[in-house]
Amino acid sequence: MKNLKFQLIKEYMNLKILFSSTVFMLSIIISNIIVNPGTLIYINSIMLLAIPLSFLALAELVVLTTGEIDMSVGAALTLANVVSVYAYLRHGVEDYRFVLIHLIIGFAIGLINGILVGLLRVNSFLGTLATSSVWSGLSLIVLNKPEGPIPQWFYRLFIDGLWGVPMSIIGILILLAVWIILRFNKILLYFYAVGSNPYASFIAGINVNLVKLFAFTLNGLFVGIAALFMTGIIASGDPRIGLPFTLSAILAAIIGGARFTGGVGDGIATICAAIGLTFMRNLIFSLGVPFYQQDLVHSGIVLALLAIIMFLRGVK
Amino acid sequence: MVDRVSLDLKLRLFVPYIIFVALLLVGQLLAPGYLSLGLIQSILTIAVPLGLMAMGETMVLLLGGNELDISVGDQASCAMILSALLLQSNPLWLTVLVVIAQGIVFGALNGFGVRYLRIPPLIMTYITGRILYGLSIAITRGTPSGLAPQELINISSFPTITMIWMVLSVVIVLILAKTVFGRFIYATGDNPVAAYNSGIPIKLMGVIVYTLSGVLGAISGVFLLGIFIIPAQFGLVSSYSLQAVVAAILGGVSAGRGSYIGTIGGVLVLTVLNSFFTIFNIPEAERIMLYGITLAIILLFYGKREKLRK
Numbered sequence: 001m002k003n004l005k006f007q008l009i010k011e012y013m014n015l016k017i018l019f020s021s022t023v024f025m026l027s028i029i030i031s032n033i034i035v036n037p038g039t040l041i042y043i044n045s046i047m048l049l050a051i052p053l054s055f056l057a058l059a060e061l062v063v064l065t066t067g068e069i070d071m072s073v074g075a076a077l078t079l080a081n082v083v084s085v086y087a088y089l090r091h092g093v094e095d096y097r098f099v100l101i102h103l104i105i106g107f108a109i110g111l112i113n114g115i116l117v118g119l120l121r122v123n124s125f126l127g128t129l130a131t132s133s134v135w136s137g138l139s140l141i142v143l144n145k146p147e148g149p150i151p152q153w154f155y156r157l158f159i160d161g162l163w164g165v166p167m168s169i170i171g172i173l174i175l176l177a178v179w180i181i182l183r184f185n186k187i188l189l190y191f192y193a194v195g196s197n198p199y200a201s202f203i204a205g206i207n208v209n210l211v212k213l214f215a216f217t218l219n220g221l222f223v224g225i226a227a228l229f230m231t232g233i234i235a236s237g238d239p240r241i242g243l244p245f246t247l248s249a250i251l252a253a254i255i256g257g258a259r260f261t262g263g264v265g266d267g268i269a270t271i272c273a274a275i276g277l278t279f280m281r282n283l284i285f286s287l288g289v290p291f292y293q294q295d296l297v298h299s300g301i302v303l304a305l306l307a308i309i310m311f312l313r314g315v316k
Numbered sequence: 317m318v319d320r321v322s323l324d325l326k327l328r329l330f331v332p333y334i335i336f337v338a339l340l341l342v343g344q345l346l347a348p349g350y351l352s353l354g355l356i357q358s359i360l361t362i363a364v365p366l367g368l369m370a371m372g373e374t375m376v377l378l379l380g381g382n383e384l385d386i387s388v389g390d391q392a393s394c395a396m397i398l399s400a401l402l403l404q405s406n407p408l409w410l411t412v413l414v415v416i417a418q419g420i421v422f423g424a425l426n427g428f429g430v431r432y433l434r435i436p437p438l439i440m441t442y443i444t445g446r447i448l449y450g451l452s453i454a455i456t457r458g459t460p461s462g463l464a465p466q467e468l469i470n471i472s473s474f475p476t477i478t479m480i481w482m483v484l485s486v487v488i489v490l491i492l493a494k495t496v497f498g499r500f501i502y503a504t505g506d507n508p509v510a511a512y513n514s515g516i517p518i519k520l521m522g523v524i525v526y527t528l529s530g531v532l533g534a535i536s537g538v539f540l541l542g543i544f545i546i547p548a549q550f551g552l553v554s555s556y557s558l559q560a561v562v563a564a565i566l567g568g569v570s571a572g573r574g575s576y577i578g579t580i581g582g583v584l585v586l587t588v589l590n591s592f593f594t595i596f597n598i599p600e601a602e603r604i605m606l607y608g609i610t611l612a613i614i615l616l617f618y619g620k621r622e623k624l625r626k
Contacts, residue, residue, distance in 0.1 A: 069438075116612070120616060121623070122612075122615045122616065123565075123615065125384075126561075126562065126565060126611070126615055127612065127615055129558060129562070129608075129611070130608045130609070130611035130612040130615060131608060131612065132608065133604050133605065133607050133608025133611065134604075134605050134608035134609060134612070135608075136604050136605075136608075137601050137602060137603070137604035137605025137606070137607075137608060138601075138605055140600065140601030140604065141601045141602065141605070144601065247438075247439075247442045250438065250439060250442075251439055251442070251443075254435075254436060254439050259436065260382045260436050260438070261382070292453050292454050292457045292458055293450070293453075293454045294450075295446065295449055295450030295453055295454075296447060296450030296451055296453070296454050297450070298446075298450070299443055299446035299447045299449075299450050300447060300450075302443060302446075303429070303443045303444075303447065306435060306439070306443070307429065307433050307435065310433050310434055310435050311433060
């Protein structure tokens with residue numbers, strides 16, 4: 001509280017990030033509805049599709065704030081998805097254990113990445129690239145083609161919702177709860193400190209390597225939750241589902257204010273960005289762009305919006 | 317700063333070559349007859365496209381800590397598909413010109429986005445890669461077609477292609493070591509603030525380097541067409557991007573430090589690793605996994621953060 005002016009500037013920056021990210025999301029959703037009012041009917045299912053990406057983006061954000069990067073979130077999600085379905089199909093792992101196994105795999109992956117990057121001080125970009133390769137290979141060994149089904153009750157949960165509440169709303173509530181708990185926890189402060197100046201944090205008595213390990217473990221846990229939602233959505237195990245999500249998640253975290261140098265970033269803004277990015281696909285489809293040009297138009301629009309956001313924020 | 321190359325750094329240039337020779341010997345031990353003239357020839361052919369991509373990547377990585385270009389593979393992929401289409405009715409030189417133009421446009425787009433809009437390089441080059449992917453799908457409507465003419469196949473076979481690589485390597489090593497442009501790159505990577513204050517046009521430099529990287533990526537796509545003869549499916553070639561980054565980092569390149577000589581070693585190591593997987597007939601899944609494990613083991617001895625406790 002001593003440096004009040006600094007505090008105010010920081011808050012202002014956060015508001016700017018939050019504002020631009022919210023505008024990003026709302027403009028995409030609203031233009032989507034204007035172009036195709038029918039979107040309102042299945043807005044629930046698009047929102048559900050946004051949940052795994054949001055969790056991955058949050059996972060990426062946590063690591064990015066500490067000044068590291070995780071290139072393995074997509075492959076990690078695949079591994080958690082595939083191993084859980086394999087355990088159900090071949091060994092009959094059911095009930096709450098089916099949910100638990102996603103989280104355990106995610107946690108273990110995060111721990112391994114954390115040990116590699118945090119304790120062994122390996123360069124995070126290359127280190128997680130290497131582990132990403134390992135997870136992809138392992139997923140293909142476990143299941144070499146998409147297989148199903150998943151437990152009946154789990155599958156029904158994503159259609160009927162939990163006690164009548166759709167899973168998309170539950171997902172968003174979990175996301176918000178997770179971020180709010182983090183926001184008012186000391187650990188996030190440690191992440192920001194380590195990210196903005198590792199040496200100063202070290203002098204101040206923070207165990208930098210341990211904080212990084214913790215960030216990666218948390219990241220793994222989020223990836224586990226993302227995998228849980230993914231399994232529910234696709235209702236099967238697919239060894240190639242996750243890989244393209246890695247860079248989308250990083251993109252969402254960047255729109256959410258994170259930077260590769262660490263120390264900044266906002267969770268709510270990241271969640272908004274992830275939802276916006278998911279609706280973008282639908283927008284391209286609604287606009288009636290010919291099939292073979294969709295990728296081109298999609299990435300062109302993403303680039304233009306990103307350029308506008310970066311320009312407005314005036315990142316120095 | 318640039319002149320004072322420490323002994324440590326010079327030794328580091330040779331590490332990838334030592335790994336390369338060691339891998340060759342391991343291959344000979346595991347499968348007698350592995351080490352042959354034919355193998356060396358094929359390695360020196362297949363390594364060239366990756367070598368060219370890693371050339372641009374080396375310059376980009378030298379520019380600074382967060383700089384990297386993961387669109388080179390997509391540049392190559394798009395150039396490969398584009399040139400296969402163009403070569404059906406156009407001469408080779410015209411095709412190469414068009415492909416170079418593609419490299420310039422998208423390389424400059426990268427440089428502009430990174431330097432003037434301040435989009436992080438990883439994200440910027442990723443999006444450019446996606447645009448190139450979208451472009452090649454829009455051009456071919458989903459199925460790449462065409463065939464490499466005999467002229468191109470001749471250029472892309474053993475002695476010629478290796479010679480082209482060697483000449484380009486000498487040129488790039490000389491440019492980096494002896495010209496003002498090279499000094500500027502090292503100075504920018506070493507300390508961007510000091511470089512800016514001493515009047516180096518940092519932004520323009522960034523755009524030029526990213527453009528060069530794009531052009532080299534695009535040209536390697538033409539060579540890939542000559543080697544594979546028919547254009548590969550989308551996505552097959554784009555995996556080269558990350559390999560180019562890994563090759564350069566194995567070669568000891570980091571912000572303001574390292575040289576293309578080391579990168580060549582890194583390229584050779586990766587090519588031999590790939591040939592291992594082919595020769596020992598390892599299925600795709602295990603191949604991906606072993607690649608990751610090998611990379612992780614090499615990284616344990618390499619590229620670590622500095623200790624905070626001094």
